[in-house]
Amino acid sequence: MQDDGLDEPIKLYFWTTPNGYKIAIMLEELGTPYRTQFIDITKGEQFAPEFLAVSPNNRIPAIVDPDGPDGQPLSIFESGAILQYLGRKFGAFYPSNERTKAEIDQWLFWQVGGLGPMAGQYKHFKNVAPDKIPYAIDRYGKEVERLFGVLEKRLQGREYIAGTYSIADIANFTWTRVWADIGQDVRKFPNIEAWLARIAERPAVVRGLALKKPEAG
Numbered sequence: 001m002q003d004d005g006l007d008e009p010i011k012l013y014f015w016t017t018p019n020g021y022k023i024a025i026m027l028e029e030l031g032t033p034y035r036t037q038f039i040d041i042t043k044g045e046q047f048a049p050e051f052l053a054v055s056p057n058n059r060i061p062a063i064v065d066p067d068g069p070d071g072q073p074l075s076i077f078e079s080g081a082i083l084q085y086l087g088r089k090f091g092a093f094y095p096s097n098e099r100t101k102a103e104i105d106q107w108l109f110w111q112v113g114g115l116g117p118m119a120g121q122y123k124h125f126k127n128v129a130p131d132k133i134p135y136a137i138d139r140y141g142k143e144v145e146r147l148f149g150v151l152e153k154r155l156q157g158r159e160y161i162a163g164t165y166s167i168a169d170i171a172n173f174t175w176t177r178v179w180a181d182i183g184q185d186v187r188k189f190p191n192i193e194a195w196l197a198r199i200a201e202r203p204a205v206v207r208g209l210a211l212k213k214p215e216a217g
Helices: 017-032 081-088 099-126 133-156 167-176 190-200 204-211
Strands: 008-012 034-038 062-065 074-077
Touching: 017 081, 017 099, 017 167, 017 204, 062 081, 074 081, 074 167, 081 099, 081 167, 099 133, 099 167, 133 167, 133 190, 167 190, 190 204
Parallel strands: 008 034
Antiparallel strands: 008 062, 062 074
């Protein structure tokens, strides 16, 4: 939930990207107050010294928790690391059982190291690159399709990726929900389609996705 102004909340450095929405959804799921600092990556705000002090890789999202594990403020960048930290801190969506945690970690890292980067490269070469390179578009498009196939198989007979709803679902949801933008037809992946619908109905997910860019003024 957005900050009610009573206590110093977690600060979320955010833009409306799949990685940004991961953390907005997680914070909403946790029901903890947070304050949003928009970082307009279309204007280069990610290179501002103030933001680099929090996220030295000049990427969103990042957070600052004023009440870190030692009682001191803690800044964290990288969406996967943030999800793990928040899961540990609040004891939610990231069980302490090592077997379950190993399942979650595998699929979290699968997303941050595979699905996200491959989908991002596809979008770049398809929509952004000044020269359209068919080889690159085809290569990354096919890899995204392969990864969708991997997730489709994983979800066979499962409601969620690692048994119960977890940070692995949050991480993968925000990238797979934009299937049309990354060259996929979700109708070819019925397990993913049903899983997406299941997660999209969660009230916290609805609230997280409602976070929009500020109006230009």
